[in-house]
Amino acid sequence: MELDRRHVFALAAGATAGAAVSPAQAAPAASPASALGVDASQFGLRPGSPEDQSRTLQRAIDETARVRAPLALAPGVYRAGNISLPAGAQLLGTRGATRLVLADGPSLIAANGADSVTLSGLVLDGGKRPLPERRGLVQLENCRSVKIVDCEVKGSGRNGVVCVAIDGEVIDTTIVDAVDVALHALDSRGLMIARNSISGAGNNGIQVWRSAAGDDGTIVTDNRIENIANRSGGSGQYGNAVNVFRAGNVIVRGNRIKNCAFTAVRGNAASNIHIEGNSIVDVREVALYAEFGFEGALIANNTVDGAAIGVSVTNFNEGGRLAVVQGNIIRNLYPKRPPGTDPGDSGGVGIAVEADTAVTGNVVENAPTAGIMLGWGHYLRDVAVTGNVVRKADIGIAVSVAPGAGSALIANNMISETGRGAIVGMARAKPITGDLAKGGVEQYANLAVSGNRVR
Secondary structure (H helix, E strand, O other): OOOOOHHHHHHHHHHOOOOOOOHHHOOOOOHHHHHHHHHHHHHOOOOOOOOOOOOHHHHHHHHHHOOOOEEOOOOEEEOOOOOOOOOEEEEEEOOOOEEEOOOOOOOOOOEEEEOOOOOEEEEEEEEOOOOOOOEEEEEEOOOOEEEEOOOOOEEEEEEEEEEOOOEEEEEOOOEEOOEEEEEEOOOOOOOEEEEOOOOOOOEEEEOOOOOEEEOOOOOOOEEEEEEEEEOOOOOOOOOEEEEEEEEEEEEOOOOEEEEEOOEEEEEEEOOEEEEOEEEEEOOOOOEEEOOOOOOEEEOOOEEEEEOEEEEEEHHHHHOOOOEEEEOOOOEOOOOOOOOOOOOOOOOOEEEEEEEEEEEEOOOOEEEEEEEEEOOOOOOOEEEEEEEEEEEEEEEEEEEEOOOOOEEEEEEOOOEEEEEEEEEEEOOOOEEEEOOOOOHHHHHHHOEEOOEEEEE
């Protein structure tokens, strides 16, 4: 059934404005869906039908999108698949009650080159049907002004939502039990990922990637991300709540992250990344990571309770440099990292940094190996460690004194209850000095140590 332009506008107008009619003319009452837009039942869609309604739904979307009218689906279950959204498509449901179940196809809903598309109030259920590699239950590519809001994406047989070269927002949406990645964003053009709830992803929660290193600017804020596994193995590519790869100027702020196989927020070659104000509990590797060829990382005002390493700013050998680590609370570190990680399988470190970094105003407690670790072998340059509090660590501050190691300033820190020493010189993982807080620092021209209070 096709509706011409006049009929669609009449339906939309009658749904939203209500034509000037008498009470008698108004009976029977309009369906609940008509309050949202054009009622999909006008096109023959039937909630609860056991049939695949893909063709009927596609026709309804095409017709309403042509005149930029919302298409409203009444509560109930609709079996469909391989639905394509044209420009201007607005598919609306009743939150938690309108359910689209994947019947067939590489995705349930997809769009390519379609601007101003909206998905709202829908439950999108993949039923764990296998999807092609790198495919999402919702697959959006090369679209402008996208909005996914108040939806639930569940049971995807690959990725939950895939956004390629997208600007717009994914907000107030739940993504659960994705076999691979909950939300994958590639080559974004101004994407907001906010106030979502993600649970049960097989490999990563949110991925913000670029095909080549460059400016991205995606904002990942106020999401709840829990129970992220590492089904594909590896040494850190998977098992992360938020994984930022090659994407510059990304902000990861105010997220609640719990129970990850590897990392809470991992920036790989992600220059100018901001990792701020996140609450992190129970991650099994590095909680907050800036690694490989990045320049610029701000890691500030986060809390980490339970991780192998709290913060790591590393890979100076690959160009990783330039960071501020400030105002974080890090406690209850695990003594070991997952097998295959580097360096070795060591853990139990609160903060580890290498080059051109200021570490200031942090509090570290219960670190089995070291509260703060500076450098790795000769990979140390221009690090300042000031005004931190370290309690209950085997070594308070471990600093490389290996041949070729660069300069470090260690000043005005409060260090207490250390087993091996407050400040100890290292050759990689091996302590090779006594407690430099008590004397002997003059032997190491790369170190300036002063004003520290040791108890």
